[in-house]
Amino acid sequence: MGRLTEAIKHLLIINVLFFIAASLYPDQMYQWFSLWFPENENFEFWQILSHMFMHGGFAHILFNMYALWAFGTPLERMWGRNKFLFFYFSAGLGAALIHSGVNYYYFNEGMEALVNSGLDRSQVMSIISQGKYSPDWYNLASQSTIDNFLSAYNTPAVGASGAIYGILVAFGMSFPNSELFLIFLPVPIKAKFFIPVLIALDLFSGVTGYSIFGSGIAHFAHVGGALFGFLMMWYWKKNQFSNNRWD
Known part of the structure; x- marks a missing residue:
């Protein structure tokens, strides 16, 4: 991949700094910067953005930051720094919107029943x-x-995963025939096959409640980031906007 591109370098640094701070002051950091349900007293407006820099553990931040570097680097080189950041945060905000919308449905369904x-x-x-x-x-x-x-109501969302899923979609649409070598697969698989399957598994887990990836995962945030990433890529390609760089 070569040297780190500017936007990804700064995103990595900020995420690591937040992770260190959360390790030192977990109660305060997770209360202030995680994305809480809007009717929860811990909710603050800045959490819509700040939760993207919080992570639930070392494995969580490791996989997210690896994916950011691996899939985001060619996109930033193609788009330029500012366009990449616009896409990244738009996908992350879209993920937060879908996640919060699903939570509103679950909350109102339960409250109505009671x-x-x-x-x-x-x-x-x-x-x-x-x-x-x-x-x-x-x-x-x-x-x-x-x-x-x-x-x-009680479980806050943390992580850059929603934005990362948007990046995955953009990578798959921009480099569909790139072959990915994954630890859990003995053979390379093209991006245009792997990424849709990954998103479908998240959608399945979100709808059924059965997660093959483990517990505590905001599946609809992943799906939301992927959806907003797809919509942006579709719009850009339709309007030839994808050919423009924002440096």
Whole structure:
């Protein structure tokens, strides 16, 4: 890949600095800079951007930063620094929008089920704002409804994965026949095949709740980043905008 391009170099540095700070002051950093549900008292407007620099562990930041370098470098060289940054943050913001929208659906579905069962909304809010819940709620709605309701309110989102998925889509559309060598596959696979399969697996996991990648993954954020990445690439190609550089 050669030397680091400017935008990717600075993104790597900022992500690593945030990771070090979160390791030293985890409570404060995750409260202030993760993306919380908008009705959660921890939510702040800057989290829509800041959560993209937070990560849940060493493996999380390692894979994200590797993907940023591996797939983002040829894109920045092709587009220029400013255009790459515009695409990267647009995909990340799109991921946050889709993730928050899905959480709103889960939250309202759970709240509606509890209120329709005779509970007072303000009392329910008072309980969950303390990080608590009532076991009796599982007698009033399905387990998945209550689990999704509680997770939507209490679980913040962290990571650059949404933006990375946008980058993956852009790479796949720009270099479809590039062969990727992956640790878990014994043979190279072309980008135009691997990336759609990866996104489909995330969509499957988000819809079914069954994740082959492990727990605690914001699958709809991945899908949202991929969707916004695809829409931007489609629009750029349709309008010949992809031929322009922003240095």
